[in-house]
Structures are given as structure tokens and as C-alpha cells.
Amino acid sequence: MIAVVTGSGGFIGSHLVEALLEQGCTVRCLDTRSNTSTSPHHPRIKHYTIDCAEPHTLMESRVLEGADYVFHLAGGTKAIHLGEFRRWNVLPTRNLLQVLAERRIQLKRFIYVSSQAAAGPAQSLDRPITEETSPEPVEDYGRSKLEAEQVVQEYTSLIPYTILRPSSVYGPRDVDFLNIFKQANNHLSVYPGYRDNIISIIFVANLVNGILQATRTKTTQGKTYFLSTDQPLSWREIHRAIANVVNKNAIELSIPQGIVDLICRAGDLYSKLTGKYSIVNTRKAALSKSHYWICSSDRAKQDFGFMPHMSLLEGLQITHRWYTENGWLK
DSSP, X not given: OEEEEESTTSHHHHHHHHHHHHTTOEEEEEXXXXXXXXXXXXXXXXXXXEOTTOHHHHHHOSTTTTOSEXXXXXXXXXXXXXXXHIIIIIHHHHHHHHHHHHTTOOOSEEEEEOOGGXXXXXXXXXXXXXXXXXXXXXXXXXXXXXXXXXHHHTTTTTSOEEEEEEOEEESTTOSTTHHHHHHHHTTEEEEESOXXXXXOEEEHHHHHHHHHHHHHOGGGTTEEEEEOOSSOEEHHHHHHHHHHHHTOOOEEEEEOHHHXXXXXXXXXXXXXXXXXXXXXXXXXXXXXXXXXXXXXXXXXXXXXXXXXXXXXXXXXXXXXXXXXXXXXXX
């Protein structure tokens, strides 16, 4: 089997590449000129470079010849405005699908890895969002991911696809949850906004397993699925679980939402004046104001037997061990 992976050098993509190699696949890593893959050297890995803004570079490339599967994970999570998010998330998706259709590549499946952000948060704890919930993204990243999903759906009659929406993902090589581990390692837990906001999370190995299960199942063609663990958690529970794994007593500090909003608006102003991305911005504020970032994976369980096999404790321990061994907690 030949699998093409975009975003192979990213957090999730690198784990997917490893899993595909374990299954005996030949993996073609499709990289942009500004984002060269960091995937390991392997005799069954080949690297191809294209320019997402120039479809002819993909049309002329041999990366898609004879491909059985395309896993499209590449995209941008850090941008100043919606136009930039569209350039990183929507345009490459459209160009890739257009080339697949024009070259009449006979794929077994096109897998688009989207995000829970494309659907938005739930309204209450007892009503997690499902695939039937009308999408209502609350910020530009989510809007761009939803638009990319809609592009994929335009090719229903031409390309067999499956869209997957992971919840928040943690695991080795992740840089977002890393900050919580670093805080705990320094006896600190800082909550920007509401510490009792509840989210759905998933360990990266569980997610990759779900991606591969969905790929192999015929009934998933043309459908969208959320992938997450069953038990949503509050940020307080996540911070405390990480502190226990790190084996440190952490002092808990909350930053009121009003102060978070002010800091984020200042971050937006910085980006506007300098043209540089600020990690604190109103997108982050919008995410923190939603109390229930929770979703249901019931459809995935029903259609392809999705069942996260790694517990929270096991996942956090594996993640902590990797951070420690690779010097990420310094």
C-alpha cells in the first residue's frame, strides 16, 4: 500500500507515519517548501516538495502516482486573520483535491483530519456535540477548518473521503500540553480564564489508531466523525493529573477572564502593528470563554469499532517520559 501524508513533520502526522510504516506501507511525505518534514529516514519513506499556492507543482509531481490513500493533515494553527488561515487550511485542500480529480487518481480513501474547532463547543455538559450538530465555530481557525471540510464534500462524486474531527490531542512531541507539564515541573498550575471549563481530549496513539480504523472501513466513506475519549475533563482535573504524574505539588493560580481578554486584545494589537503572530490573541480568548468543548465519538464506535485503548494516566505517563528523555522539560 502507498500512503501519501501531508503534514508528516507535525505532531500528529509524525505519529501517523510511524504507524503506517509498522503496517508495512510505503509512505510518501508531501511537504511544502516552507515546512520541510522532520520524519525519520526510512527505506519506505520518500519525500516530495511542492508549493501549496502553485497547483502546477503538485500536478507535475510523481507523489500521487499509484497512491492508495491520502492523509491530509497539513495546515496552519497560528495566523493573524481569517485570510491567513484560509491560505494554510482551505487553499491547499482545494488544490490537492483538484489535482487528484484532474489526474484521476484512483484512491481507496482520502482522509481529511479536521478539528473539533470546526464544529464549535457544546451548549451543556449533558449534550456533547455530535456529527448532527450544526457547526458553529467561534474563531477563525475553526471557520477555516470547516470551510476546508466543505471543500472536501464538494468532491463526493469524484473522490472517496472521510473527515475526522479530533478533540484536543496530547502525547509525545505535542507543544501545547507541554506548557502544563512545564508548569507542574515548577510546582505551578496557571489557569487562564475558567479552571472548571470542560474539554474532550485524546491521546495521540488512540487518535492514530482511530484514523487507521476509519480508513480501513467501507461504511465510513463520505462521512464525518469525532474522535475523543469518553470522559471529558475539566482543566483543573487535567492540571492535577499532570502534577501527579510529574510528582510535584503545584500551586494553583487563576487569571480572571477579564484580564485574559485585555491581554489577548493587546496581543492582537501587537500582531496588527508588527505583522507577527502573537500566542496571546482574541482567538484564544474566544476558546477560553466556552465552558464545554466536548464531543461524542458514539458514531465512530458504531461504524468502525473505535475504542481508545490508552487510559489518561498511561497517556500522561508516556508523554512525561518522552518529554523527560528528550529534554523538553528543561
